[in-house]
Amino acid sequence: MNEFEKLGVDAQLTKAIQEIGFEKPTEIQEKAIPLLLTGTRDFIGLAQTGTGKTAAFGLPLLQLTDPSKKHPQALVICPTRELCMQISKDFISYKKHKAGIQTCAVYGGASISEQLKEIKKGVQILVATPGRLIDVIDRKAIDLSHIHYIVLDEADEMLNMGFREDIEYVLKHTPERQSSWLFSATMPPEVREVSKRFMKTPHEVTIGKVNMASSSIDHQYFLVLHSNRYEALKRLIDFNPGIYGLIFTRTKLDAQQITESLVREGYDVDALHGDLSQPQRDKVMARFRTKQLQLLIATDVAARGIDVKGISHVINYELPDDPEIYTHRSGRTGRAGLTGICMSIVTPKEKSRMDQIERFVKAPFHKLDIPSGTEVCRKQFFHFIDKMFAADISHGEYETYLSALKERFENVDKEEIIKRMAALEFNRFLQYYENAADLNIRKEEKAGKKKDKFKKGGEPGREGFAKGGKYKSLFINLGQKDGFYKASFLQFVLDSSNLRKEVLGKIDMKNLNTILEIDSASASKMIKALDGKMYKGRKIKMNVSNQ
Numbered sequence: 001m002n003e004f005e006k007l008g009v010d011a012q013l014t015k016a017i018q019e020i021g022f023e024k025p026t027e028i029q030e031k032a033i034p035l036l037l038t039g040t041r042d043f044i045g046l047a048q049t050g051t052g053k054t055a056a057f058g059l060p061l062l063q064l065t066d067p068s069k070k071h072p073q074a075l076v077i078c079p080t081r082e083l084c085m086q087i088s089k090d091f092i093s094y095k096k097h098k099a100g101i102q103t104c105a106v107y108g109g110a111s112i113s114e115q116l117k118e119i120k121k122g123v124q125i126l127v128a129t130p131g132r133l134i135d136v137i138d139r140k141a142i143d144l145s146h147i148h149y150i151v152l153d154e155a156d157e158m159l160n161m162g163f164r165e166d167i168e169y170v171l172k173h174t175p176e177r178q179s180s181w182l183f184s185a186t187m188p189p190e191v192r193e194v195s196k197r198f199m200k201t202p203h204e205v206t207i208g209k210v211n212m213a214s215s216s217i218d219h220q221y222f223l224v225l226h227s228n229r230y231e232a233l234k235r236l237i238d239f240n241p242g243i244y245g246l247i248f249t250r251t252k253l254d255a256q257q258i259t260e261s262l263v264r265e266g267y268d269v270d271a272l273h274g275d276l277s278q279p280q281r282d283k284v285m286a287r288f289r290t291k292q293l294q295l296l297i298a299t300d301v302a303a304r305g306i307d308v309k310g311i312s313h314v315i316n317y318e319l320p321d322d323p324e325i326y327t328h329r330s331g332r333t334g335r336a337g338l339t340g341i342c343m344s345i346v347t348p349k350e351k352s353r354m355d356q357i358e359r360f361v362k363a364p365f366h367k368l369d370i371p372s373g374t375e376v377c378r379k380q381f382f383h384f385i386d387k388m389f390a391a392d393i394s395h396g397e398y399e400t401y402l403s404a405l406k407e408r409f410e411n412v413d414k415e416e417i418i419k420r421m422a423a424l425e426f427n428r429f430l431q432y433y434e435n436a437a438d439l440n441i442r443k444e445e446k447a448g449k450k451k452d453k454f455k456k457g458g459e460p461g462r463e464g465f466a467k468g469g470k471y472k473s474l475f476i477n478l479g480q481k482d483g484f485y486k487a488s489f490l491q492f493v494l495d496s497s498n499l500r501k502e503v504l505g506k507i508d509m510k511n512l513n514t515i516l517e518i519d520s521a522s523a524s525k526m527i528k529a530l531d532g533k534m535y536k537g538r539k540i541k542m543n544v545s546n547q
């Protein structure tokens with residue numbers, strides 16, 4: 001009898017994995033497979049990638065699936081698109097000799113309509129990333145009522161990335177769940193908490209050492225175009241509403257300008273840079289230390305010697321040149337036994353530097369997607385609800401008004417209150433993110449970059465087409481030397497002209513001047529608002545560019 005058969009794996013699956021070349025089970029497979037095959041026991045496997053964990057849950061899942069029933073029976077939830085595709089590919093090779101089992105992968109950044117079509121054809125096992133899974137559930141495209149098994153793969157990663165609510169939602173809405181299997185490389189308190197809330201006396205297995213030292217910081221990076229850097233930063237902040245973070249820029253000017261823009265947009269942030277006097281510096285630091293300030297934007301020089309407890313995120317708005325500086329930056333989080341996240345916003349040009357840093361740090365770096373507008377809104381919503389339930393209502397002045405309030409609410413039902421509350425809190429986000437662009441650089445985009453550039457933006461001085469409208473290029477005699485960078489410039493022209501962001505296209509900023517693309521219909525309004533006006537004692541010149 002083959003070693004896998006001894007664990008209870010059936011003949012068809014054994015045949016397939018023998019063909020792949022698995023001769024004997026790995027440790028996690030040996031420990032997990034017999035238990036998972038019972039189908040009724042909750043399980044926690046502390047195991048890293050490379051231990052054979054995919055087969056450890058995949059084989060039992062395929063064996064427990066009933067091919068005669070066409071509805072979804074199992075969900076595998078994992079943090080990234082890459083892992084989702086890998087798991088799904090592995091499942092396809094394991095089930096080669098098993099008839100009648102359909103699996104399907106759904107993940108962000110790809111057409112949802114194709115994925116929905118696939119689900120509609122009938123699938124029993126769905127492999128999904130959390131955000132896209134919720135999208136699919138929202139569209140009522142999947143029936144959760146007969147899900148028997150849920151696998152959370154790389155649970156620590158998913159919680160680090162802010163998917164707690166999404167995962168809990170799924171766990172709460174699968175009434176026929178018979179067992180849940182959680183795999184994680186580490187066991188931070190958040191993972192423990194989820195397991196306590198949703199699992200019944202799980203059997204726990206640890207493979208190798210759970211390395212706390214290297215896993216206290218999760219290194220993540222996001223690949224975006226240079227012109228999207230600021231927007232990406234805002235998305236990351238908005239997606240982490242409870243963030244208590246330190247943001248690093250390379251220059252003093254950047255620190256100042258990003259701070260100005262973020263403050264203008266209502267973020268709780270201040271800057272720390274070399275131009276501040278000692279008392280000003282102390283004041284900023286005191287506010288940050290006492291958490292009256294949520295975000296601190298600093299240059300490496302200014303941040304020297306800062307030791308603040310409990311920083312949840314370090315964000316590299318720009319990468320440092322020196323990998324050692326990266327480790328100084330990231331080391332501000334994940335201290336004293338706590339876990340932390342170090343995020344880097346990286347442009348294609350900087351990618352090789354990112355690789356160099358990764359080699360230097362000797363820890364795995366995760367390439368993640370900048371969350372979509374919908375994901376941000378959902379996150380904000382649940383955060384607000386969490387905050388509401390966590391509020392201390394044991395005492396308060398409001399008691400005096402309670403009877404008057406009760407009267408006011410007498411004829412208002414619960415649903416209306418929820419709706420009103422949501423509207424009040426979220427309209428800003430919903431509006432802002434309603435048509436939010438995908439900020440991630442996709443492979444196809446990179447391949448077709450040259451063509452796209454011409455097609456989308458048009459060359460300066462010519463009329464191009466973008467977002468379905470005709471664009472004109474405007475010349476303006478303001479540029480980097482005036483202290484602008486793209487985001488602050490954008491803010492400036494929009495504030496001055498009272499136009500909406502959507503009318504703008506590409507911004508090509510040089511030291512002395514800038515070429516700005518604008519929807520033809522709005523061009524004259526923009527010129528009228530700016531041409532001839534003064535900026536810092538200089539007359540602004542703006543006209544249609546004929547370069």
Ligand code: AMP
Pocket residue numbers: 021022023024025026029048049050051052053054055
């Ligand atoms: P995983 O930890 O699931 O990402 O698996 C790591 C690698 O080990 C994958 O390439 C698997 O195909 C391979 N693998 C998994 N189980 C076995 C096994 N029992 N024998 C040999 N290779 C395996």
